Amino acid sequence: MAEIGCDQFSNCLIDFVDGDLDQVQHALVKDHLEKCPLCEALMESYVKTIFILQKVNQVAPPKDMAIRLRQYLQSKLPSSL
Amino acid sequence: MSHLGNEPKTEMSDLSDQELVALFHQGNQEVIDQFLQRYQTRVYRLAFGILRNPQDAEEVIQEVFLRIFRKLHTFKGESSFSSWLYRVAINTTFMKIREKKGTEVMSLEEVERLLDQESAKAGATDWARRPDDELLSEEAIGVITDAMEKLPDEFKIVVTLRDIDGLSTEEVGKLLELSPAAVKSRLHRARLFLRKRLEEFYRQLYEGE
Numbered sequence: 001m002a003e004i005g006c007d008q009f010s011n012c013l014i015d016f017v018d019g020d021l022d023q024v025q026h027a028l029v030k031d032h033l034e035k036c037p038l039c040e041a042l043m044e045s046y047v048k049t050i051f052i053l054q055k056v057n058q059v060a061p062p063k064d065m066a067i068r069l070r071q072y073l074q075s076k077l078p079s080s081l
Numbered sequence: 082m083s084h085l086g087n088e089p090k091t092e093m094s095d096l097s098d099q100e101l102v103a104l105f106h107q108g109n110q111e112v113i114d115q116f117l118q119r120y121q122t123r124v125y126r127l128a129f130g131i132l133r134n135p136q137d138a139e140e141v142i143q144e145v146f147l148r149i150f151r152k153l154h155t156f157k158g159e160s161s162f163s164s165w166l167y168r169v170a171i172n173t174t175f176m177k178i179r180e181k182k183g184t185e186v187m188s189l190e191e192v193e194r195l196l197d198q199e200s201a202k203a204g205a206t207d208w209a210r211r212p213d214d215e216l217l218s219e220e221a222i223g224v225i226t227d228a229m230e231k232l233p234d235e236f237k238i239v240v241t242l243r244d245i246d247g248l249s250t251e252e253v254g255k256l257l258e259l260s261p262a263a264v265k266s267r268l269h270r271a272r273l274f275l276r277k278r279l280e281e282f283y284r285q286l287y288e289g290e
Contacts, residue, residue, distance in 0.1 A: 013269070014265055014268065014269040014272075015265075018250070020250075041207070041209065044209040044210065045208070045209035045276055045279075045280060046272060046273070046276055047209070048208075048209040048216065048279075049225075049272055049275050049276040049279055050244055050272060051213065052216060052217065052221060052222075052225055052279065053225060053229075053240070053244055053245070053272075053275060054244060054245060055217055055222070056222045056225050056226060056229075058126075059125075059126060059129055060122075061121070061122055061125040061126075061139075062135055062139065065121070065125065065139055065142075066117070066121060068139070068143075069117065069121060069139075069142060069143055069146065070117070072143045072147070073113070073143070073146060073147060073150065076147050077147070077150055077151070
């Protein structure tokens, strides 16, 4: 079975994490990760970064934003609202 | 809008965007409420993701929906309503950025140099194996928020649309008129940049343990 190195792994990290690799490429990356703790650590921290990023940005709009938005639109689009 | 609460909302909420637009073209103004319910939070998060300021983000969504509803009668459905809305939201957000002077962002070259220094190797990344609730501290959130603010807008918008709003690479490419490869390249670099900032933070935090 062919193998990939760290550089190749680095180039396809995003596709691996986003699930865009075909079955053969996916297997090659998995094989490399089993042999290379540094790339495995990179992959894990990359995934965790995406996870934290998603949590950070689950911001709720300000409490009365919806009301203010409607009032604003009402003042600008009186015939519509 | 004045009818909010008296209408059978389940019926309206079952309709597709396209059907709502058709109703609007027939003179039904109540669809406006439905569109607001559907999209106001998403547009807010998109604007906030780029601007990182609640007041600016709120001003953007007001402008976005005003434009949308003023133009809705001319909307022909050549693209989906949501794509059109996103495009207007992106353009309005960038207009807001241009209005604001003196915002400190890194140039593309600076980001690329930082990423080159980073190398593909992970370094001390044991932090990633710690429990999620331990990682999600207010300080960590502050670190990644600050790092997002430093990213150039070209990177920030891609991260926001792809990782936060959950659009596909292809959808992001269409909205920003970029190839899928260009979207991936920017997304990857931005993620690496943010990862590096987090790594520095956690390394200090867990030093000596």
